[in-house]
Amino acid sequence: MVMDSTDRFDKSPLLDGGSSSQENSTEYTGDGSVCTSGHPASRKHTGNWKASSLTIVCSFCCYLAYSSIGKNLVSYLTKVLDETNLDAARHVATWQGTSYLAPLVGAFVADSYLGKYRTALISCTIFIMGMMMLLLSAALPLISAGPHAWTLWADPISSRYIIFLVGLYMVGLGYGAQSPCVTSFGADQFDDTNEMEKTRKSSFFNWHYFSINAGSLIAGTVIVWVQEHEGWLWGFTISTLFVTLGISVFFLGSIVYRFQKPGGSPLARIWQVVVAASRNFDKVLPCDSSALYEFSGQGSAIEGSRKLEHTSGLEFFDKAAILTLPDCESPGQLNKWKICTVTQVEELKILIRMFPIWSAMVLFAAVQEQMFSTFVEQGMTMEKHVGSFEIPTASFQSIDTLTVIMLVPIYERVLVPVIRKFTGRANGISSPQRIGIGLCFSMLSMVLAALVESNRLQIAQSEGLVHSKVTVPMSILWQGPQYFLLGVAEVFSNIGLTEFFYDESPDAMRSLGMAFSLLNISAGNYLSSFILSLVPVFTARGGSPGWIPDNLNEGHLDRFYLMMAGLSLLNIFVFVFYARRYNCKKAS
Template sequence: MDSTGQFYRSPLLEEDNSVQEDSVECTGDGSVCFRGHPASKKHTGKWKACSLTIFCSFCSYLAISSISKNLVSYLTKVLHETNVAAARNVSTWQGTSFLVPLIGAFIADSYLGKYWTALIFFTIFNTGMMMLVLSATFPLISTDPHVWPAWTYSVSSQHIIFFFGLYMVAIGYGGQNPCVASFGADQFDDTDDEERTKKSSFFNWHHFAINAGALISGTIIVWVQDHEGWLWGFAIPALFLIFGVGSFILGSSVYRFQKPGGQGSAIEGSRKLVHTTGFEFFDKAAIVTSVGCESVGRLNAWRVCTVTQVEEFKILIRMLPIWATMVLFATVLAQMSSTFIEQGMVMDRHVGPLEIPAASFQSVDIITVLALVPIYEKILVPVFRKFTGMAKGITPLQRCGTGLFLSTLSMVSAALVEGNQLQTVQDRGLVGQNVAAPMSILWQGPQYFLIGAGEVFSLIGLNEFFYEESPDAMRSLCLAFSLANISAGHYLISFIISLVPVFTARGDSPGWIPDNLNEGHLDRFFWMMAGLCFLNLSAFVFCAMRYKCKKAY
């Protein structure tokens, strides 16, 4: 009140800048050890701790990619679904696995913390894997002449248990994914310049590890599924998952833990944000008024926010256009587990005396990532640094834009390959015959390579962008938000694929993606995707050039 007894509107509510002096031996970001005491800089965190989370992510991704990489083959050959139905089901399931992270991250940031939330979803993940193993035993049970009569309807029972287990795997993997990833990044202290620089390397090597898991699943596990059966094909990744979760639990004593902040800046020691222009109407939430006071000298937290809380909300609004323009990249990634495999299944898959499973050719993408991550870390970053003067070489947004460009080229490459294949089929009089074309599957190499290169730039850049720009108390949620981008991309491509036969099948024409691809025009579908990717890249550049990065102190 002023001297006349009237309430007045003050400037923006200032932060409480009183910070307790940190011990030299403890971290400066408010993290604690497993027992709840301030975390020691010497005995906790850094690479010795995050390496265990990286190994856990390696095992987790090996398990889920062992399913996703050959799922379209399982649905068409074992469950006898059509190409369109299988591609749609694969995209819908993968979309679910990247949507659930929002739930897991919300629980982690608001209530349980990342560690305990991850363990809960790991339990669901393991249960789902066990159900897939169980479903794979049904064909073996049904062939036994002494089978119990209740198992005579094994086909329908197999469907029910398989899909129930499949979606438990999606929920379990999706819920733990942002928790483990951001928990690993939390092992580096943001208030320490040296550790903060290493955090960028963590995202590179984390992505390297999950692609190493994908390489094993896409070669060895897929081969086991095709040649030794699905029982072993599901049991082996289930064992890897158990090893990964065990290693995650064993590292509990060396981890650094951030207390859940309840979606506000409640983490002790968290950084404050500088007030920015733009979206200024939100600043009213940080202005003291009579309705914001319950009593003299006391503010109602439900009505009056701090500057940092307002700026955190502005950050989320600013990130939305970046998030939206990265959705098309996820639709390109989805092609590797659906249309690319279907394209490879009707090509000549013999390389010398060996016959390559169509799903295994995704290994080109994985090998590309494994090769380019060290090259990016050791060669490209120093080169970029000479031109930009930045410690990281280029910004996360610049990495994302480069990846979008490469994904557009991938769709162009896929369209050219399919066009040449259809021309070969027509020249040899194979139209209408459901046989493999004489064109080698090796021609798919460039499209997989370009997507892999795009991943090194876009996926890692997007995760780093959301982690760095997110409020300190909402990092799991924002990292999950970046994963939800992939979910949206899978749902979008599932919707697009569903519309393709509606608009392209006319009379005797079977449409662009029929069961017999030799009668269709999959090349036109790829050209359409290339055009959408180019338009999306233009929109991304427009949004990225206008994005304002956060400033913390």
């Protein structure tokens, strides 16, 4: 019998729980989850909505704080730290990319060693420390001025910039690392072996996304208004308090949580398959796949994972599960670097098959990132007054958020039941179909943004404002439809992608699955940053200011949006090509 990979790890009460016949009874969960004391989790007293709702509150508070920074970061960088439009857009894209790269770190630690709960607590602590740094950065001008100024700061401007950047990236690291852990931990509160709880888990993702967008709405309206009118010190203070509230609620709910044991290092299992398959590259696969090696017990050899059925395709990796005569004679001494189970092989094959779907979503994330950079810069050049009220540019992003908040209940309560009558699917449409619809809406958003910018440039020319860095007499309300379409795209693609990666990921890699669903956002932000870096190289020549100069009245931001729309159309064809050929996992 293959040694369980988790034998190497610490067996604390939170993570350890012996197998029991009670786990299969109706009183206890059937997915191997345990309570905080390490005993089988009670179906009645743990998990379900009473537990997952606490993770939703934590996500709401954390995203509110994170979003309050991201939505108005361009304004802070340009107005407070005096960066150029291009540098600010590049910094925003890089920071957000880093924020969505951090989930890989958090997910790996959670799935391999500490579990999702502990990893989330540590990450949230880093988040709070980062917010404290931002608070110090905002307070530095008060500390370094006046008769009682601190002499510690030899160069207050440079010190403020360094403290801000350190705090900013600590916020990105802390938020990013906790995100996949809290989300997948919330989904773990529903037992896959119970049909009723399994249905609730599907709804969890919709309402989780609904809650973080509610936090985004408050951040984009109330918090951004406070930042612009009462000062950044007050804005950062409110955000810090929300993070503290979120982690407190998450911690206080420990007694009602269900915990899944970490399944050991996913990277080790992946490399074991690669090495074992390479060792057996000259061996012939058996005609009957049942002759391949699999753990003989009821469950999988991987802690916290069900067995996966063998699938066709990627046959090279199947060679890692070829049984030889010496293996059959000494089954208790099998070397995992020489032979792997079918389930372990299928884990790697699942990841390989998901990669094309993931890669097709990178450009979608790059389009979404424009909402936080070029959309804001475009809005800063437009008339922001509606009567006597001035709309903060970043607050206009609340249209996207309101769209999500309105459409999520409509989607779950109206669209899904209607579509279900025609498709016969419990969720109405499949996750890949949902993602594809969102891709189409994101492309339309870029087309609309180009039309708005083209009209704005025409007004600037007719008013003689081309060479003046001033606002153009065109209402910012014209930006509304492009934000609306991005909101519709989110409801379809973002939630669809989250469902897809949670459902299709191997059981012992679900935190990593959630991290990969966020990693495409990181890659998209880096792609956006890369594209923005290339724009002046190819467009600012021969005295031309380029497409995105400091004075947008002299540029052609509309051409940039049209280019993104064209790339989005090409991306839709790529996505459809791979989605139609994707084989879903088969868990026994």
